[in-house]
Amino acid sequence: MFTRFTLLAVLATTPALADEVNIYSYRQPELLAPLTEAFTAETGIRVNVAHMSKGMVERLSAEGKRSPADLVFTVDAARLAAIVDAGLTQPVSSPALEANVPAAFHGPSGEWWALTSRARVIYASKDRVADGDVTTYEGLADPKWKGRICTRSGTHPYNIALTAAYLQHHGEEKTRAWLEGLKANLARKPQGNDRAQVKAIWAGECDISIGNTYYMGAMLADPEQKEWADSVRLLFPTFENGGAHVNISGVAMTKAAPNRDNALKLMEFLASPEAQKIYAEANFEYPITPGVDPDPLVASWGSFSPDEADLMELARLRPAALKLIEEVDFDG
Incomplete structure (x- = not known):
């Protein structure tokens, strides 16, 4: 089983493959596993997750164009903003994302996208x-x-x-x-x-x-x-x-993104009703996509x-x- 440091080392030294997408994540990999496994089952694209507790901006800045990371996941808006403001992401234009993520929950140029709230x-x-x-x-x-x-x-x-x-x-x-x-x-x-x-x-x-x-x-x-x-x-x-x-968990595509097409597919999957249901249930959070109901337990706490x-x-x-x-x- 990879440790965090082993996986980071592998991502930094392994050439990009056509059948994978690499994530730097502030959220624990086990909390993402239901999503990444469903995505791989649907597309055949392998998802590699490197967990970090801090220092994502510094690492991405040091790696520059050589970064193996395609996407970054954060568990709050502030960390997402720090990565965007550092110029480490790229805008994403996607009709599927725009249809599933309300305007208040993504950047005006598509430089960040919320996943749950x-x-x-x-x-x-x-x-x-x-x-x-x-x-x-x-x-x-x-x-x-x-x-x-x-x-x-x-x-x-x-x-x-x-x-x-x-x-x-x-x-x-x-x-x-x-x-x-x-x-x-x-x-x-x-x-x-x-x-x-x-x-x-x-x-x-x-x-x-x-x-x-x-x-x-x-x-x-x-x-x-x-x-x-x-x-x-x-x-x-x-x-x-x-x-x-409210606060959000969110995703952004890195400026380097060696597997951009696969990364976009994963982003679109994460905003789909299927994935929103999985993500919200796994983490007791609220779906972003309109029409996707929260888990019955979460709904029982009340609305706001x-x-x-x-x-x-x-x-x-x-x-x-x-x-x-x-x-x-x-x-x-």
């Missing part, structure tokens, strides 16, 4: 929080929640993205005040991941937390964590002048209207959002 929502105690108790992100700063909120680090990419969205809606002064109010309402110092916050609700340490939707599915599928998940419900807040904050903020603009507001988070010493 998820919302950043409220996990609320079933026993201590009523359905209508929190309806907006702004409401998280209400003093009524003092000592009742848990969250992971404010400097985690998921929370930076949410703060960037708040910044886009309300500007710097109001975003700073919101961060200060949210910090004042924390039950404990930010720590752990999104699932750890749900565990804290189950343990009675807090009443609500901020988390991505798909963690509910992951917890329900884990015998050790199902009890945590059963103790909470999902609430879908919105911005007062917008919708629910996504915020209409430009995802790439939010990604570019991340440095300003991080600066505000650090200025209020959110994790202190």
Whole structure:
């Protein structure tokens, strides 16, 4: 079995073949396996996935025209924007992609394409929080929640993205005040991941937390964590002048792309109703393609209207959002 470094070395030294496509991915290969296996079964094209935890921009920049990577997969808009802004991708024009991916979920020139989405929502105690108790992100700063909120680090990419969205809606002064109010309402110092916050609700340490939707599915599928998940419900807040904050997983074609035709076939496959159903079910996320329903479990959590903020603009507001988070010493 290839390790990450072995596979990267193989991709860097193996000539491009007519029957393959190579991916650099921030998403774990096992989470992509149902998709890549279905694509290979349908087309006969082999898919090689090299997983990276960081450093994709640096690697692609160093490889330049010699890069073996055809596609890049990311699990959030910010990392996708960083690769696009570095000039490491190429625009893709495809009637199939344009038919299956709404305009809000791809670049205007086809330089990036979303594959799935998820919302950043409220996990609320079933026993201590009523359905209508929190309806907006702004409401998280209400003093009524003092000592009742848990969250992971404010400097985690998921929370930076949410703060960037708040910044886009309300500007710097109001975003700073919101961060200060949210910090004042924390039950404990930010720590752990999104699932750890749900565990804290189950343990009675807090009443609500901020988390991505798909963690509910992951917890329900884990015998050790199902009890945590059963103790909470999902609430879908919105911005007062917008919708629910969403993020995406996405794909882009590299500038080098030695197997461009195969890469395009894979991109088109990923946006097809068949693949959208597989991808969304495997990762408890929401399909991008209109007319493809989410997994019944995901649908049972409730519906929401996504915020209409430009995802790439939010990604570019991340440095300003991080600066505000650090200025209020959110994790202190």
